[in-house]
Amino acid sequence: MIQLVLAAAVLTVAASVYGAIGLRWRRRARIRREILELVAALDFEPYHAAALKSGATEAAAAELLLGGYLDIDGEGAVLLTERGRAFGRTPVHPVPAALLEAVRRHDPEPVSMGWIDCYDEEYRARRGTYRSERDAQLPEIPRMPDGEGRQPLACCACVGVVLLLVFWVVAAMLLVMARPHGVLEWVTATGAALGLAALWFAEGANKGVGARTACDDPLGDRLRDERHPAVAALDEQQRLHVLGSVEDRSRWRGVDRVVDGDGDEDDEWDDDWWPDAYHYRAADNDDEPDGGAGDTAAR
Template sequence: MLQLVLAVSAFTVATAVYAVIGLRWWRRARKRRAVLALVAALDLEPYHASALKSEEVEAAAAELLLGGYLDIDGPGAARLTEEGREPGRPPPAHPLPAALLEAVRRYDPEPVSIGWINRYDAEYQIRRQAYEREQDALLPPIPRIPRDPGEPGRLMNCCGCVGIVLLVGFWCAVGMLLVLARPHGVRGWAAAVVAAGCLAALGYAEVAGRAVRARTACEDPLGDRVRTQCHPALAALDERQRLRIRRSADDDRMWRGAVDEDDDLEDDLEDDLDDDWWADAYHYRAADDDEPDGKPLG
């Protein structure tokens, strides 16, 4: 009789636990399908997709390079070509490569890196950020799938902890009763087997919950989509051109266009002061060595 009660109790609890897991799976899977369908239906402009993965400056440089406006050498220095210097030649139609072309023209004829423009050129940053804000405003709100079932608030977290404690206590109590109470007859053994099977299923409930969260995860669907896209200008480059653009975009120190002469003078002055300090230090050190024990020679 005890084994039958334990079997019914364990079966009821296991059914309730897996019903909650199944309901969570169904809700998360339905929400994930809706999010993926929404992201798949987006009509992303190529430069906007590049901006979402921080490659818009490389895409603009690639378009200028393919259009003959720009030339980038091996170390990553960007210079205008003769065609790029022609005053009558119209700039690219898109605002991002047009802004990058104007920025390079501001430093002409000095070489400048794409990374320097992207990081320090204020006018280019203003135009780039304005374009990104305009395109981001066109994106619909994308729902987020919660990572943790307890994310809605502290009350749900507390209820979840209490439920886990009760479930562990129930599992231990039923397990001890099954071990201590010897079943009698076929019905008793069958009930004991059912109870033991339900306890084993409860032991794997946490594993099942993690599997549900992993299978229905949808952390960054928009980022996953844009990472699979490549701007047409970048796709049209050969490996050598792609490497030079990447090197120029990563460099924000070496090639920085025209430099203010006052900055160079200050740097030279600081270097001269440092050199004088080391010379004086060596002079005083040499004087100390010439006078051992604090007495002058001779």
């Protein structure tokens, strides 16, 4: 008769455990469906979508480059054009307008977009204000329950796992020790063994539920394939120049020096870089009198 008792107990516990797993699956699947439907219905403004991917500066630089406000050389140095120096001409959108004003504050000395993005406080503040205003318009997106901040429930779950393990060990020992006799006992013993096997794989089934219903970064998945129209309109060379300028976050290029982000200066000329970066200053050297060269030759 012990086999019958064991079978009833084991199958009851197994049904309870898998019932809880099934309820968890159903709840998580419902929340996941709600999250994905809500995110899919969102209509992002292009710069907001870029900001959510930390690409607002790149998008603004692309728009200013296409609009003829600035030029970016192969080393990532940003140079204002005549249109960019005309203060009456400013983009309508606040993000490229803030970036253009930041470049104007450094004119006529070139600067990288990455340096502005990291160290220009006024630009960072205006970009942050735009991001905050747009984020406030987003609906509240449900979060998948992960157990964080619910210590009592987590403690109860740990106690339940320990009790289940103890029950499994005791039931297995009793099933091995009790030799079945007759067809009924063999059938009940087989049922108890199947129940114990099911309990053994319950933890894997629970992890499978978490993996199949995971919804870690729905916004990132939604925005991953979206590109800002200005970025998409760049040709290959322009794209490389913009990326190089945005990724150069540690240096500010002065007239005759390269300055690290922490303020250390390097007074040595970079002969491979500066002629391209300061091509518009070449005209200044043409205004020097010829007498200076003659005096030098005479000496």
